[in-house]
Amino acid sequence: MRKINMKILTILPFLMTCLVLCPSCSAFLEKKPDETIDIPESLEDLGGLMDSYAIMNNNYPLSSAVFSDDxxxxxxxxxxxxxxxxxxxxxxxxxxxYRDIINSQYRSILFANTVLERIDQATVINQKDRENYNRIKGTAFFFRGYRNYMVAVHHSPHPKLVSGSDQGIPLRLKSSYSEPTVMSSLDQTYAQILTDLHASTSLLPNEPMIVSRPSKxxxxxxxxxxxxxxxxxxxxxxxxxxxxxxxxxxxxxxxxxxxxxxxxxxxxxxxxxxxxxxxxxxxxxxxxxxxxxxxxxxxxxxxxxxxxxxxxxxxxxxxxxxxxxxxxxxxxxxxxxxxxxxxxxxxxxxxxxxxxxxxxxxxxxxxxxxxxxxxxxxxxxxxxxxxxxxxxxxxxxxxxxxxxxxxxxxxxxxxxxxxxxxxxxxxxxxxxxxxxxxxxxxxxxxxxxxx
The missing domain is CATH 1.25.40.390 (Serine Threonine Protein Phosphatase 5, Tetratricopeptide repeat)
Known part of the structure; x- marks a missing residue:
């Protein structure tokens, strides 16, 4: 696993936890972020966010198994x-x-949004850098689409049961907690899921280094x-x-x-x-x-x-x-x-x-x-x-x-x-x-x- 800036791993989950879970955090949300906080910029740091196994590969919704008839x-x-x-x-x-599990989905989406917003500013010098750039960006699209699908499957009606203009899920497409969240329709929800997954297909490799990383x-x-x-x-x-x-x-x-x-x-x-x-x-x-x-x-x-x-x-x-x-x-x-x-x-x-x-x-x-x-x-x-x-x-x-x-x-x-x-x-x-x-x-x- 790549070594990444530990401040990032500390501050991003903290921001999302405060955003989603804190019942009295409106004062926090009104505060300007600390501009001295390190923000990931290099391919190594951005790749490290996507390789965070505990955030990206764990804590998918459990209600699918709990609610099943097996x-x-x-x-x-x-x-x-x-x-x-x-x-x-x-x-x-x-x-x-299930707020803790929902929070886990949006924390992963937050990491993906951070990467998608910053990767175009990362330095790309050679072919190896270009391959890493593509893999990391494709990984971020994959995880955002995947986690939004998890939220949709567990926390919105199935499109066959209601109108597509009815309630979908909150779509967060920016990393900043001060940006408004789009409360989407079901049509918008699934369109975004498919857009992100499609975007990942041209960027991901056929064979990942390890299967905890997404691939084509x-x-x-x-x-x-x-x-x-x-x-x-x-x-x-x-x-x-x-x-x-x-x-x-x-x-x-x-x-x-x-x-x-x-x-x-x-x-x-x-x-x-x-x-x-x-x-x-x-x-x-x-x-x-x-x-x-x-x-x-x-x-x-x-x-x-x-x-x-x-x-x-x-x-x-x-x-x-x-x-x-x-x-x-x-x-x-x-x-x-x-x-x-x-x-x-x-x-x-x-x-x-x-x-x-x-x-x-x-x-x-x-x-x-x-x-x-x-x-x-x-x-x-x-x-x-x-x-x-x-x-x-x-x-x-x-x-x-x-x-x-x-x-x-x-x-x-x-x-x-x-x-x-x-x-x-x-x-x-x-x-x-x-x-x-x-x-x-x-x-x-x-x-x-x-x-």
């Missing part, structure tokens, strides 16, 4: 949770205050994910293909230790870009129990059943297939860009566009790495009209705790045939996830100080 809690475990916020999260209460295939992969979410299947397919042209090597589960406590190491070859959520006690191995219908969906020939899960001494199933290398000690949701997701995006788009032969071939290429060696492809004779239901089922089986289920629940909410019904049961009470609860409103205290 696990359940016993009533006694729910009642024993330490806070009302945790209990409310489990039953999809709308007013849960990571940007293509994110574009595929966003376009799929928006139902723009031709574009999603095009960017999935662009990603897979550069990076496409899957892990053959026949070659790994399925009984290991953590079968998937951090930065394994299926990781295109590495990022993870904050952690939640609801997802801890001692509390969160894997949905029994999900677990039973894997056949005995499906090696994911052993690679992703383990039964504990109490008889319930724990998740251990974490792609951050933590196994069943993980309370995280993996939020990076992953090859299996891109393969399945391609399959779904092909199926939706009526290209069923290509869809089956792509699904077969994935499942060959997931099933027992020499196992025949289970969907060879499947009627074309059933293929979309199959790929949606395979998405759930493959992408558990990988930042995808919540997106799928939201984007399919208006699809009468494939919408996902999410239900929680606690004693004699039943809770249902309705469309109006498929996002968490940004707390008013945050909105006031973002404006």
């Amino acid at each position: 696990y359940y809690l016993a009533t006694e475990d729910w009642q024993a949770l330490a806070s009302k916020e945790q209990r409310d999260s489990y039953i999809w209460e709308h007013e849960v205050d 295939p990571a940007a293509y992969g994110m574009l595929a994910k966003v376009y799929l979410d928006l139902g723009r299947y031709s574009e999603a397919l095009a960017y999935a293909d662009s990603c897979l042209e550069i990076k496409n090597e899957l892990i053959d589960l026949n070659t790994i230790d399925l009984n290991a406590a953590a079968p998937f190491p951090r930065f394994n070859k299926e990781v295109i870009f590495q990022a993870r959520s904050a952690t939640s006690p609801l997802l801890a191995r001692t509390i969160g129990r894997i949905d029994t219908l999900l677990y039973s969906a894997y056949g005995d020939e499906d090696l994911r059943k052993k690679a992703f899960y383990v039964k504990n001494a109490k008889g319930w199933v724990e998740f251990k297939g974490d792609y951050d290398g933590r196994g069943n000690s993980s309370g995280y949701d993996f939020w990076g860009v992953l090859l299996p997701d891109i393969y399945l995006i391609k399959v779904e788009c092909l199926a939706r566009l009526g290209k069923f032969v290509d869809a089956k071939m792509t699904l077969k290429s994935l499942l060959e790495h997931r099933l027992l060696k020499n196992q025949s492809f289970p969907y060879e004779l499947t009627p074309n009209e059933e293929l979309l239901a199959i790929v949606l089922k395979e998405r759930r089986k493959e992408l558990i705790r990988k930042g995808c289920r919540w997106i799928d629940i939201r984007r399919l909410a208006t699809d009468d045939m494939y919408k996902i019904e999410s239900i929680r049961r606690l004693d004699d009470k039943t809770y249902r996830l309705t469309a109006d609860k498929m996002y968490i409103p940004i707390p008013q205290s945050v909105l006031v100080f973002l404006k």
